[in-house]
Amino acid sequence: MKQQLQNIHVVDVHAHPYVPNTQPFTADEFMRKLSLSVIPEMFQKQQEQQLIFPGSNMYMQITLQRLARYFSCRPVLEEVVEIRNERARDFSKYTRALFQDANLRGLVLDFGYPTPQIPKETYDNLSGIASWEVYRIESVMVRLSKETADFFTFAEQYRADLQQALQQRHILGLKTIIAYRSGLEIAPKDERAAADQYPEFRENERASVKALRDYCLHIAMEVCTEANKFMHIHTGVGDGEVVLPKASPSFLLDMLRDKRYRDTKVHLVHGGYPWMEEAAFIVSILPNVYMDISLQTPFAGHGVERIISQVFEMAPFHKVMYGSDAFTIPEMNWLGVHLFKECLERVLMSWIQKDYMNEEVALHIAELVLHQNFENTYREHLYEARQ
Ligand SMILES: [Zn+2]
Incomplete structure (x- = not known):
């Protein structure tokens, strides 16, 4: 099975661009x-001959x-x-060799990190593979808030900006990192409360200003619904800033079940790790909600095997997509694929041994998660899906 899994090409549905390091590491x-x-102090200099850094x-x-x-x-x-x-002296050649070794053929990129933004063309030239984009709403909120002091002008321009972005073919949807600012317990849309918090947001772009952020997320959901594109929502852990007590996907349920959003396509980024069973349950009950297992793969290390097994306790096979959340160096994209495939192989082999399925079904599940679910789910918005 190892060889058959190696032969399956991969689309990484959540990653970030990066640029070459100018000096050797x-x-x-x-x-x-x-x-x-x-936090830089997380790592001290290595002492001589330490086996573990x-x-x-x-x-x-x-x-x-x-x-x-x-x-x-x-x-x-x-x-x-x-x-x-x-x-890595020839960084593009090195990156392309890693991607080829991993059979990585496509990427969905969030250009909201790092800042200042790396142009899509720059990263595409580096990676040599197809890429699509999700458009981060928080960057738009910050940019527009600097241009106008009037909340209603801001709200109008914000909606128009998102609508315009989603007209671009390579942009598959919007992305929110509200879990990093005020958490996922989204309240009903309240324009007055949002307007009240607008001056505070103008002063501090990272302020919690929950009513304003919830309001802006509702507008993003509406715009995605009209355009039939996807709302990507960061769920679960992330970098050190995340509002962890309010980052589990279950907080989203009220909004997701709202009948105004019945047709809205939602993509739960990172599958809510460490609450991936919640995400798996949500995608099992709501027809237009999907999840990826980025970040947990590869950052949970050996846990990836356990995670695959747990996600499929509830999640339908057609609702889960592979992703890495690679964000600084191509080794992350590369390791993500290899670690995921070796863990997936062990999980699938155990299902075959238990007589839950035969090898043909097991390999079909691998194809679904590694690229077909992405290609089928996003079908109408894709071009150059295979190079
Ligand atoms: Zn990310």
């Missing part, structure tokens, strides 16, 4: 690049081990980084 810089932590976790250990195999060197951080630096 030191060992600790490379480890920092791999981390979800945005301080602050590193299982996902970093697996990356090191797998890269050593790819480079045919010892799984020693300094050796791996040295060869990496050598090969």
Whole structure:
């Protein structure tokens, strides 16, 4: 089965662009690049001959081990980084070789991170594979709030901006990171409360201003519904800023069940990890809600095997898509695919051994998750789906 899974091409439905590093990485810089932590003190300099780099976790250990195999060197951080630096001198060639090795053919990119934004063309030239975009609403809110002091002008321009964005073919939907600001417990649309909070938002673009953010999310949901495009909602953990107590997907249920949004297509980004069973349940009861397993793959390391098994306790096979949330270096996209495929293989083999399915069905599930669910779900908005 290993070989058959290797042959299946992959679309990564949630990732971010990055640019080449201008200087070779030191060992600790490379480890920092791999981390979800945005706090530099998370990593101290490595002491001589430490077997485990301080602050590193299982996902970093697996990356090191797998890269050593790819480079045919010892799984020693300094050796791996040295060869990496050598090969990444031609960064585009290195990236393309990694993507080819992983059979990665397409990416859905969130250009909202990093800032300042990397142009799509720049990243496409680097990666050499097809890409599509989700358009982040918070960036629009910030930009427009700097231009007008009047809330009603802001609201009008905001809606028009989103509508215009969704007319572009390569933009598959909108994306919100409201889970990083005020959480996922979305209240009904309240224009007056939103207007009251607008001056505070103009002063501090990261302020909670929950009523304003909920209001803007409702507008985004309406615009997606009209355009028949997808609302991508960050769920679950993320970087250090996330409002973790309000980040689980169950908080979204009231909004998702609202009959005004019955036809709205929603994509739960990161599948709500560590509350992936909640996301799996939600996609099992609401016909237009989908999930991906990005971020948990590859950042949960060896946990990816457990996660695949748990997600499919409830989630329909046609509702789950592969993703990585890679955001700094191409090794993340690459490891994501390889780690996911090896974990998926073990889960599928166990289902075959238990006589829950035969190999043909198991391989079909792999095809669905790795690319077909994306291609089918987003079918009417895709072009260049296969290169
Ligand atoms: Zn992301």
